[in-house]
Amino acid sequence: MAYSDKVLDHYExxxxxxxxxxxxxxxxxxxxxxxxxxDVMKLQIKVNDDGIIEDAKFKTYGCGSAxxxxxxxxxxxxxxxxxxxxxxxxxxxxxxxxxxxxxIHCSVLAEDAIKAALADLKAKQTPAVAAA
Amino acid sequence: MNSAVYLxxxxxxxxxxxxxQAMMPYLSEQHGNATSRHVFxxxxxxxxxxxxxxxxxxxxxxxxxxxxxxxxxxxxxLAICGIPATRPNGQIAMSAIEHPAVxxxxxxxxxxxxxxxxxxxxxxxxxxxxxxxxxxxxPTALVSVMLANNETGVIQDIAGIAETTRRHGAxxxxxxxxxxxxxxxxxxxxxxxxxxLSAHKINGPQGAGALVLDKRVxxxxxxxxxxxxxxxxxxxxxxxxxxxxxxxxxxxxxxxxQRTGAVRQLRDQLxxxxxxxxxxxxxxxxxxxRLPNTSFFAFPEIEGETLVMALDRKGFAVASGSAxxxxxxxxxxxxxxxxVEPELARGxxxxxxxxxxSRQQLVAFLQVLENxxxxxxxxxxxxx
Amino acid sequence: MSVxxxxxxxxxxxxxxxxxxxEAMIPYLxxxxxxxxxxxxxxxxxxEKAVENAREEVAKLVNADPREIVWTSGAxxxxxxxxxxxxNFYSGKGKHIVxxxxxxxxxxxxxxxxxxxxxEATYLAPExxxxxxxxxxxxxxxxxxxxxxxxLVNNEIGVIQDIEAIGNICREQGVIFHVDAAQATGKVAIDLEKLPVDxxxxxxxxxxxxxxxxxxxxxxxxxIRLEAQMxxxxxxxxxxxxxxxxxxxxxxxxxxxxxxxxxxxxxxRIRRLRDRLLAGLQxxxxxxxxxxxxxxxxxxxxxxxxxxxxxxxxxxxxxIAVSSGSACTSASLEPSYVLRALGRSDELAxxxxxxxIGRFTTEEEIDYTIDLMRKKIGKLRELSPLWExxxxxxxxxxxxxxxx
Numbered sequence: 001m002a003y004s005d006k007v008l009d010h011y012e013x014x015x016x017x018x019x020x021x022x023x024x025x026x027x028x029x030x031x032x033x034x035x036x037x038x039d040v041m042k043l044q045i046k047v048n049d050d051g052i053i054e055d056a057k058f059k060t061y062g063c064g065s066a067x068x069x070x071x072x073x074x075x076x077x078x079x080x081x082x083x084x085x086x087x088x089x090x091x092x093x094x095x096x097x098x099x100x101x102x103x104i105h106c107s108v109l110a111e112d113a114i115k116a117a118l119a120d121l122k123a124k125q126t127p128a129v130a131a132a
Numbered sequence: 133m134n135s136a137v138y139l140x141x142x143x144x145x146x147x148x149x150x151x152x153q154a155m156m157p158y159l160s161e162q163h164g165n166a167t168s169r170h171v172f173x174x175x176x177x178x179x180x181x182x183x184x185x186x187x188x189x190x191x192x193x194x195x196x197x198x199x200x201x202x203x204x205x206x207x208x209x210l211a212i213c214g215i216p217a218t219r220p221n222g223q224i225a226m227s228a229i230e231h232p233a234v235x236x237x238x239x240x241x242x243x244x245x246x247x248x249x250x251x252x253x254x255x256x257x258x259x260x261x262x263x264x265x266x267x268x269x270x271p272t273a274l275v276s277v278m279l280a281n282n283e284t285g286v287i288q289d290i291a292g293i294a295e296t297t298r299r300h301g302a303x304x305x306x307x308x309x310x311x312x313x314x315x316x317x318x319x320x321x322x323x324x325x326x327x328x329l330s331a332h333k334i335n336g337p338q339g340a341g342a343l344v345l346d347k348r349v350x351x352x353x354x355x356x357x358x359x360x361x362x363x364x365x366x367x368x369x370x371x372x373x374x375x376x377x378x379x380x381x382x383x384x385x386x387x388x389x390q391r392t393g394a395v396r397q398l399r400d401q402l403x404x405x406x407x408x409x410x411x412x413x414x415x416x417x418x419x420x421x422r423l424p425n426t427s428f429f430a431f432p433e434i435e436g437e438t439l440v441m442a443l444d445r446k447g448f449a450v451a452s453g454s455a456x457x458x459x460x461x462x463x464x465x466x467x468x469x470x471x472v473e474p475e476l477a478r479g480x481x482x483x484x485x486x487x488x489x490s491r492q493q494l495v496a497f498l499q500v501l502e503n504x505x506x507x508x509x510x511x512x513x514x515x516x
Numbered sequence: 517m518s519v520x521x522x523x524x525x526x527x528x529x530x531x532x533x534x535x536x537x538x539e540a541m542i543p544y545l546x547x548x549x550x551x552x553x554x555x556x557x558x559x560x561x562x563x564e565k566a567v568e569n570a571r572e573e574v575a576k577l578v579n580a581d582p583r584e585i586v587w588t589s590g591a592x593x594x595x596x597x598x599x600x601x602x603x604n605f606y607s608g609k610g611k612h613i614v615x616x617x618x619x620x621x622x623x624x625x626x627x628x629x630x631x632x633x634x635x636e637a638t639y640l641a642p643e644x645x646x647x648x649x650x651x652x653x654x655x656x657x658x659x660x661x662x663x664x665x666x667x668l669v670n671n672e673i674g675v676i677q678d679i680e681a682i683g684n685i686c687r688e689q690g691v692i693f694h695v696d697a698a699q700a701t702g703k704v705a706i707d708l709e710k711l712p713v714d715x716x717x718x719x720x721x722x723x724x725x726x727x728x729x730x731x732x733x734x735x736x737x738x739x740i741r742l743e744a745q746m747x748x749x750x751x752x753x754x755x756x757x758x759x760x761x762x763x764x765x766x767x768x769x770x771x772x773x774x775x776x777x778x779x780x781x782x783x784x785r786i787r788r789l790r791d792r793l794l795a796g797l798q799x800x801x802x803x804x805x806x807x808x809x810x811x812x813x814x815x816x817x818x819x820x821x822x823x824x825x826x827x828x829x830x831x832x833x834x835x836i837a838v839s840s841g842s843a844c845t846s847a848s849l850e851p852s853y854v855l856r857a858l859g860r861s862d863e864l865a866x867x868x869x870x871x872x873i874g875r876f877t878t879e880e881e882i883d884y885t886i887d888l889m890r891k892k893i894g895k896l897r898e899l900s901p902l903w904e905x906x907x908x909x910x911x912x913x914x915x916x917x918x919x920x
Contacts, residue, residue, distance in 0.1 A: 003831075011831060017899055034917030035863050035902060038825055042901035059901040063827035067899060144759065147545050155545075159538050159726065165530035169830065170837035171522050173529070202589035202728060205748040205758030233757065236747030332759060337545065339589070339728045339761030354745065356629045357592040357622030366622060367592030368530065368721060370728025373761070 003064055004098035010068035015075050018057040020044040028121025030113045039066045039106065043113035045077055045085070047121065053077050053085060058113075065103040069093050069110040077114070082121070088114055136447040137493045141333075141486030142282050142310060142426060143451055147376070148335040148487065154379035155337065158372035166369045167358060176371045183378025190381035191308075191329065192318035193344045199361045200374050203341040204309040204330030208233040208276075210343050210354050210365070211305040211326045215274045216246050217352035222273025222302065223247035227259050227288075228469035233328075234276050234307055246273065256416040257286035257470050264296060272302040279311040279322075283466045283482055284415035285426030287315065294323040303349055309333055309341075313384045314392060314423045325349045331373065335487055336380030340373035395485040396424035398494050402483060403427055405498040409505060412476060414467060425486060430479030434508050439481050442504045448497055451482040521835040523881045527722075527815060527874030528671050528699060529839055533767070534724035534875065540770040541726065544763035563762045570769025574718065574731050577772040578697075578706040581736060586752045587760055590730040591698035592622040593746075594717035595665075597732055597756065598694045599626045601742030602715060603635060603663050606692060610660025611635045614653070614691075616667070616677075617857040618642050623665050623696055644859045645808035646675040654685050663692045668700040668716075672839075672854040672870055673807030674816025676704055683712030692740060698722050698730070702775030703783065703813040708733060714740045720764070724875060725771030729764035732756075782875060787814035789873050789882050796886030800893060802906070806841075806855055806868055817871045820855075823903040824896045826866030832892040833869070836885050841868030 022029045033039040039062035046055040056074040060067045093107035164172030188195040201207045224238045249267045252260045275297040280287045297304040305326040313334035331340040357366030411429040436452040463477035575582040588594045617639045627637045638656045686693040698719040716733040748757030802822035841852040851865035897903040
């Protein structure tokens with residue numbers, strides 16, 4: 001198993017590990033994957049009133065590439081608008097971390113986690129729609 | 133320590149000290165199982181891959197074509213049992229002078245419904261191509277003809293036989309155990325589908341061999357289990373022996389010309405002496421059509437086994453037949469196939485030169501041989 | 517005393533060659549001892565003598581007659597020869613084979629191969645502690661059962677099967693009994709004079725001998741016959757052809773001699789180390805020992821760390837050389853079939869580590885390992901959303917996971 005230096009760096013020193021209050025209306029939570037598949041990612045983002053992501057946290061049960069992919073996207077998400085965040089593609093993660101083909105699913109999972117967190121946030125911030 | 137002169141290099145060879153040096157780490161601190169994923173295992177895996185490249189380079193093959201086995205016998209068995217297994221209706225054709233490692237598995241395959249056809253050889257030990265053509269009229273799964281005979285050293289036209297075989301849609305295997313290290317081998321040029329090799333015939337260790345295999349050939353493994361060697365040969369790899377095999381191949385790649393030159397000189401000198409003593413030398417008359425290190429000969433009315441024992445007592449180790457069949461006192465099946473009279477065949481003695489043999493040894497050998505012949509002839513005369 | 521990393525705790529994968537074994541082998545590599553099948557000159561004779569001495573040593577360790585020992589290239593070949601050789605030879609009696617789901621691949625895949633050519637097989641599930649239930653075993657035998665194969669010591673979880681009882685059931689039913697003892701030599705006492713076993717496979721490199729050599733015990737009284745699987749020069753009384761590697765045979769003999777003489781002391785020492793390791797790990801929350809802890813060789817500790825993913829666990833413990841509960845195939849991680857046969861979930865199978873302790877393991881290495889494991893498990897759980905949910909009291913089985 002040859003991991004790139006960047007994967008190893010994120011694995012050894014993961015950035016932004018932790019948990020935000022999932023009941024906070026400014027926090028969006030995305031949980032994707034399944035234990036049986038060997039990967040579960042929980043990604044949380046916190047937006048300020050200008051719609052800018054000011055904090056991001058993650059926890060990941062998964063291989064080194066999954067941990068690195070989620071750690072990397074928390075770094076990328078901070079300071080981005082929600083629209084910019086939605087533009088993050090798994091291919092960028094693959095490229096940044098030099099993931100081998102068998103690990104591309106880790107980057108897909110990270111992209112899915114962002115989308116899930118954004119959807120959760122959107123649902124929270126439009127309570128009328130959510131109630132209906 | 134034995135001080136005798138060793139003249140049985142077709143039987144087995146002494147391990148080259150440089151090969152031993154390459155192996156030593158894998159007999160001590162580098163002890164990983166190549167299947168393990170940790171650093172010990174990865175070290176073993178890299179060593180095996182390196183050796184695979186060395187073996188491939190020595191025979192003009194691609195590393196991915198090299199399947200390591202426990203030796204030449206296993207490589208032969210893998211080809212002879214494994215290739216026809218996927219072609220249930222085809223016969224197995226082999227020459228009349230094959231090693232038991234080919235003939236025995238071939239005959240064992242009869243119980244699985246395969247016919248066995250034996251290709252005749254001519255009086256100098258070469259495959260009769262007309263007979264091969266006739267045999268190939270029947271649906272054939274595999275043709276196996278050894279590259280060079282272990283007893284006579286006679287070299288076959290493998291590329292030609294392979295071409296005929298392919299034309300009939302059959303697969304071609306060659307047992308090249310005796311060829312490796314003695315003549316230049318090129319898997320691609322030989323145009324065969326499978327080729328057996330052994331380490332201990334080339335100053336490598338016992339316990340390692342390989343089947344070089346065209347990957348397009350469907351083959352059934354002999355050993356089932358952990359799936360090593362891409363599933364074709366299960367079992368924990370014998371890392372030290374494989375490393376030694378690789379190192380020995382690397383050495384022949386660099387030293388083949390020099391080594392064969394040296395043994396050819398000794399052998400040609402020997403044969404001059406043998407002829408002067410009245411020996412009959414078996415196999416192709418031109419020494420170029422035989423392995424450069426091998427002489428297979430007989431003196432009329434002198435029994436081979438007796439001569440071998442007599443020479444042995446004087447400190448010269450030679451063979452009376454192939455080492456693997458030394459238990460039996462039957463005359464060599466190779467010579468009988470060549471049409472040699474059983475009486476003469478019983479006299480057969482093989483000298484095979486290799487690393488470490490010198491001109492002085494040869495001179496001493498010829499002197500002792502002459503004395504022993506005289507002594508034995510006197511004994512025979514008395515007995516009669 | 518400082519420890520040298522990586523620490524080798526994978527003695528069931530392979531053992532280092534004992535320096536005494538290597539020393540015994542070297543003369544047969546460096547001097548000309550020739551081909552043991554060459555009877556006609558003394559080089560061959562010396563080799564033959566060494567081979568027969570080694571055969572005696574192997575026989576002594578398991579209290580067998582040297583004439584019952586056949587050399588092979590290793591336990592995989594021994595298993596193949598025993599199973600295919602006996603099944604084919606005695607196929608007139610029937611074509612059904614019984615084995616256990618937790619056997620080594622060399623047994624399972626060989627039986628599969630026989631299924632492919634017309635045999636039937638029952639792969640009996642062990643109990644959740646890894647041991648075979650004798651009544652279930654008895655029930656699995658049929659009138660047409662020709663052969664049963666049960667390993668003495670499991671390679672992954674180290675449990676010891678009750679071979680004597682299983683063998684007696686086989687005897688009652690007239691079933692040939694093969695035992696894979698590759699993991700057992702030097703760890704448990706084996707007395708083939710008493711054990712109702714017909715065929716037994718051995719490996720040198722699991723007992724501090726060299727790789728590439730093994731043996732098969734073939735009972736003489738009552739005589740068990742086999743169809744040869746490797747054909748050629750007729751070595752080993754026709755059962756196994758091919759030039760024997762004298763140095764490797766000598767190495768196996770020496771390794772088995774050392775095992776016989778030192779087994780008792782060594783096992784006591786190893787048991788202390790294993791118990792120390794177990795004590796150091798078992799108070800971590802949510803850990804599970806795999807396989808029966810009592811009926812088990814002292815060398816093995818197989819333990820699952822819940823809520824930690826297998827591959828990240830392997831990355832985390834790279835300072836110790838161990839095996840994990842997942843076999844790495846090219847694209848995915850397959851959970852250990854042995855642990856699955858015990859009823860472990862995929863997640864627990866993935867998060868398992870097999871520690872195997874041996875002759876050269878030190879107390880310092882065990883302490884270092886305990887310390888490392890505690891730190892790394894803590895760190896990975898800190899990262900794990902599943903651990904967080906578990907601590908929040910969420911039942912993970914109630915969660916609807918979006919499978920991907």
